[in-house]
Amino acid sequence: MKKVGILTAACAAALFAGASAQAGDVKVGMITTLSGGGAGLGIDVRDGFELALKQAGADNIELVIEDDQRKPDVAVQLADKLIQSEQVDVLTGIIWSNLAMAVVPAATAQGKFYLSPNAGPSALAGKGCHENYFNVAWQNDNLHEAAGAYAKDTGYKNSFILAPNYPAGKDALTGYKRFYDGDLAGEIYTKLGQTDYAAEIAQIRASGADSVFFFLPGGMGIAFLKQYAQSGVDLPVVGPAFSFDQGILQAVGEAALGVKNTSQWSKDIDNPANAAFVEGFQAEYGRLPSLYASQGYDTANLLISAAAKADVADADAFRAALAAAEFDSVRGAFKFGPNHHPIQDIYVREVIKEGDVYTNKIIATGLADHADAYAGDCKF
Amino acid sequence: MTSLLLAEQVLNGLQFGMMLFLMSAGLTLVFGVMGLINLAHGSFYMIGAFACASVAMATGSWFLGLAASLAAAAVAGVLVELLVIRRLYDRDHLDQVLATFALILVFSEGTRYLFGSFPLFLDVPAALSGAVTLPGGIAYPVYRLAIIAAGIAVAIGLFWLVGRTRLGIRIRAGEADREMIAALGVDIDRLYTIVFALGAALAGFAGAMLGTIQSVQVGMGEPVLILAFVVIVIGGIGSIKGALIGSMLVGLTDTLGRTLLPVAFSTILPPSDANAVGSALASLLIYVLMAGILVFRPSGLYGGRSA
Incomplete structure (x- = not known):
C-alpha cells in the first residue's frame, strides 16, 4: 500500500515536472467578482473560462481564481499577490471598469498580459492603451452605439434616454447619441443603485417620446422594467444586453418580452463553436449561458490558441499570437483592431419565451464589423 | 412642467415615503426602545423579499408569499x-455596529x-397589476396605490399598538427606564x-x-437601510410619528x-450642464435636508429625549 502511494507520488511529481518544463505552459490569475452584488457576472465568466479549458483538455494552463468582492482595493491587493507570489504570466477576469482601471495599467506596466473578459473603459482603449492589454469582450460604448444605430434604422425620432450618473452611464448615453440622430425627448442621469423609478417613468410619459433607451445594469434594470411594465406606458424600449442577459431575464419575467437589446453574442448564433459552447455549458452547469459566460469562454480559447503557438516567456511572440486571434469565437468572425479591442458584429436581439424560459433571439445586425471610436488615439 | 405631472410626482413622492416608512418604522422602534444600532435590519428586508419570492414561486400565490415574508423575518x-443581540445591550455602540x-x-x-x-x-399579483386612471386624468399603477395603502395601515396599526395597548405601554416604559420596569x-x-x-x-x-x-x-437591503437611517435621524430616534x-x-x-432641479437649472444653464448639475445635486438633497434639520433640531423633529 505504502509502496503504491510512493510510486503514485513519484509519477505525479514526474508528470508535474514534465508538464512544467513543457513549452506553452501558462499560469493565469483570474480576479473576478464571486461574492456580494454582481457576483452572477463573475461566476458566469469563471464558468465559461473553465468550460473552455476543460473542453480543450488544456492542462498546460494553470488557473488561480480570486474573488475581488467588487472592491477596487481588494482587486489591487489580489493583483499584487498574483503577480508577486503566484508569479502568474497572464491576468484576466475583472468585470467592472473601475476595478479594471485600478489593476490593468499597473499589471501591464510590469510586463504581464491582461485579457479583459468584460470591462472595456474608454481610457484603456484610446490614449491609455497598452500593447499587453487585450479586450476580448467590447469597448464599453459598443453595445450602446449599436442601440443608437438600431433606433436610427427603425426610424425613432424622439428618444427618451436614461442611465445612472457614473462614468459608464455617461459613456452609454454618449455611445447611443453617437449613432442616433433624432431628437431627445429627455435625457436623465439617475442615482447609481436607485431602485424606484416612478419619477422617471412619469417624466417619460409626459415627454411625448416615441422610444426609450436605457442603460441600467443589474438590479436597477430589473426594477425599472418591472415598474415600467406596471405603469401603463407602452413605448418601445431599447437597451444594451446587460439588462437582458440570461441571469437577469428570469427575474424580470414577462415585463421584458419583446424588448430589443444589443449584444455581440446570442445563444442562437449559428456556428459550430457556439453550438459546442451552449450545449457544453448547459450540460456542465445546468443553466443557459449568458453573454458574460460567452466572453469568459472566448477569453480562454484565445489564450489556448496563443499558448499553442508561442511560449509566454517570449513576450513578443506571445503578443503576436494573441493579436492574431486564431481561435473559433462563439461570436463567429472576430479580430482585434490596432488597439487590441475587438472588431465584430453587434446584433439586435429580441426577448422571447422558449417554453418556460425567457431568452433572446437575433432579429438583425445592428452594426457590422464594428470597431471602437478610440482606436485612433492609441499609440503603442 | 404641467400641473398634472407635478401632481403625479407628488403622489410618487408620497409613495416613496411610504416605502421608506415601512422600513424605518421597525428600525426606529428597535433603536428607540432597545438603544441598539441594528445594521442587520436590511438583512430582514432581504429575508422578507426572498421568502415572498420563493413561496410565491412554489405556490403561485403572492399573498401567501407576503404572509411568509412576515413569518420568516419575525x-x-x-x-x-x-x-446575538441579547449579548450586546450592555456593550457600546461600536460593538453593536461591528456585530450587526x-x-x-x-x-x-x-x-x-x-x-x-x-x-x-x-x-x-394579477389583482394589483396594471394602472388605473385617477381623478384628474393621471394614470397610476395600482400596485403603487397598494403600497400607499399598506403604509397607512401599518402607521395606524403602530400608533394603536404603541399608544393604546398594554404591550405599547410596556414598550414606552422600556424606552424611558429599563431598570425601573x-x-x-x-x-x-x-x-x-x-x-x-x-x-x-x-x-x-x-x-x-x-x-x-x-x-x-442578495444585498438589496443595504441601500434602503441608509435611507431608513436618514429618516429616523430626521424624525427623531424612537418616534413612530417622527x-x-x-x-x-x-x-x-x-x-x-x-x-x-434639472428643470430649474435649465433656466440659467445650457441643457446638458443643467442636467448634470441638477441630477448631481438631487442625489445630495436629502442629506442637505437632514443636515438642515439637525442644525435646528439636533435630536430630530420628534426626538424629545437626549439619547
Missing part, C-alpha cells in the same frame, strides 16, 4: 435576538448559498425579543412589498428634487 428576528455588520455578511452569503447569485423572480415585574428580556421580532417582521413586510417591483437579490413625517419629507424631497 422568526429570523427572534433567533438573532436570542443568539457581521450579521449582514452572514445573512448575505447564507442567502447566496441557498438561492444562488442570480436575482429571483417576483411579480405583482424590570423592577416592576415586567419580563424585559421577553419584551425586547417581541420588539425586535416586530421590527424584523416590518422590515420583512417592506422587503416583500418592494421586492415585488424591484429586484430580489419616522412617518421623516419618511414623507425624504420621499417628497428626493422625488421632487430629482424632477424639478
Whole structure:
C-alpha cells in the first residue's frame, strides 16, 4: 500500500515536472467578482473560462481564481499577490471598469498580459492603451452605439434616454447619441443603485417620446422594467444586453418580452463553436449561458490558441499570437483592431419565451464589423 | 412642467415615503426602545423579499408569499435576538455596529448559498397589476396605490399598538427606564425579543412589498437601510410619528428634487450642464435636508429625549 502511494507520488511529481518544463505552459490569475452584488457576472465568466479549458483538455494552463468582492482595493491587493507570489504570466477576469482601471495599467506596466473578459473603459482603449492589454469582450460604448444605430434604422425620432450618473452611464448615453440622430425627448442621469423609478417613468410619459433607451445594469434594470411594465406606458424600449442577459431575464419575467437589446453574442448564433459552447455549458452547469459566460469562454480559447503557438516567456511572440486571434469565437468572425479591442458584429436581439424560459433571439445586425471610436488615439 | 405631472410626482413622492416608512418604522422602534444600532435590519428586508419570492414561486400565490415574508423575518428576528443581540445591550455602540455588520455578511452569503447569485423572480399579483386612471386624468399603477395603502395601515396599526395597548405601554416604559420596569415585574428580556421580532417582521413586510417591483437579490437591503437611517435621524430616534413625517419629507424631497432641479437649472444653464448639475445635486438633497434639520433640531423633529 505504502509502496503504491510512493510510486503514485513519484509519477505525479514526474508528470508535474514534465508538464512544467513543457513549452506553452501558462499560469493565469483570474480576479473576478464571486461574492456580494454582481457576483452572477463573475461566476458566469469563471464558468465559461473553465468550460473552455476543460473542453480543450488544456492542462498546460494553470488557473488561480480570486474573488475581488467588487472592491477596487481588494482587486489591487489580489493583483499584487498574483503577480508577486503566484508569479502568474497572464491576468484576466475583472468585470467592472473601475476595478479594471485600478489593476490593468499597473499589471501591464510590469510586463504581464491582461485579457479583459468584460470591462472595456474608454481610457484603456484610446490614449491609455497598452500593447499587453487585450479586450476580448467590447469597448464599453459598443453595445450602446449599436442601440443608437438600431433606433436610427427603425426610424425613432424622439428618444427618451436614461442611465445612472457614473462614468459608464455617461459613456452609454454618449455611445447611443453617437449613432442616433433624432431628437431627445429627455435625457436623465439617475442615482447609481436607485431602485424606484416612478419619477422617471412619469417624466417619460409626459415627454411625448416615441422610444426609450436605457442603460441600467443589474438590479436597477430589473426594477425599472418591472415598474415600467406596471405603469401603463407602452413605448418601445431599447437597451444594451446587460439588462437582458440570461441571469437577469428570469427575474424580470414577462415585463421584458419583446424588448430589443444589443449584444455581440446570442445563444442562437449559428456556428459550430457556439453550438459546442451552449450545449457544453448547459450540460456542465445546468443553466443557459449568458453573454458574460460567452466572453469568459472566448477569453480562454484565445489564450489556448496563443499558448499553442508561442511560449509566454517570449513576450513578443506571445503578443503576436494573441493579436492574431486564431481561435473559433462563439461570436463567429472576430479580430482585434490596432488597439487590441475587438472588431465584430453587434446584433439586435429580441426577448422571447422558449417554453418556460425567457431568452433572446437575433432579429438583425445592428452594426457590422464594428470597431471602437478610440482606436485612433492609441499609440503603442 | 404641467400641473398634472407635478401632481403625479407628488403622489410618487408620497409613495416613496411610504416605502421608506415601512422600513424605518421597525428600525426606529428597535433603536428607540432597545438603544441598539441594528445594521442587520436590511438583512430582514432581504429575508422578507426572498421568502415572498420563493413561496410565491412554489405556490403561485403572492399573498401567501407576503404572509411568509412576515413569518420568516419575525422568526429570523427572534433567533438573532436570542443568539446575538441579547449579548450586546450592555456593550457600546461600536460593538453593536461591528456585530450587526457581521450579521449582514452572514445573512448575505447564507442567502447566496441557498438561492444562488442570480436575482429571483417576483411579480405583482394579477389583482394589483396594471394602472388605473385617477381623478384628474393621471394614470397610476395600482400596485403603487397598494403600497400607499399598506403604509397607512401599518402607521395606524403602530400608533394603536404603541399608544393604546398594554404591550405599547410596556414598550414606552422600556424606552424611558429599563431598570425601573424590570423592577416592576415586567419580563424585559421577553419584551425586547417581541420588539425586535416586530421590527424584523416590518422590515420583512417592506422587503416583500418592494421586492415585488424591484429586484430580489442578495444585498438589496443595504441601500434602503441608509435611507431608513436618514429618516429616523430626521424624525427623531424612537418616534413612530417622527419616522412617518421623516419618511414623507425624504420621499417628497428626493422625488421632487430629482424632477424639478434639472428643470430649474435649465433656466440659467445650457441643457446638458443643467442636467448634470441638477441630477448631481438631487442625489445630495436629502442629506442637505437632514443636515438642515439637525442644525435646528439636533435630536430630530420628534426626538424629545437626549439619547
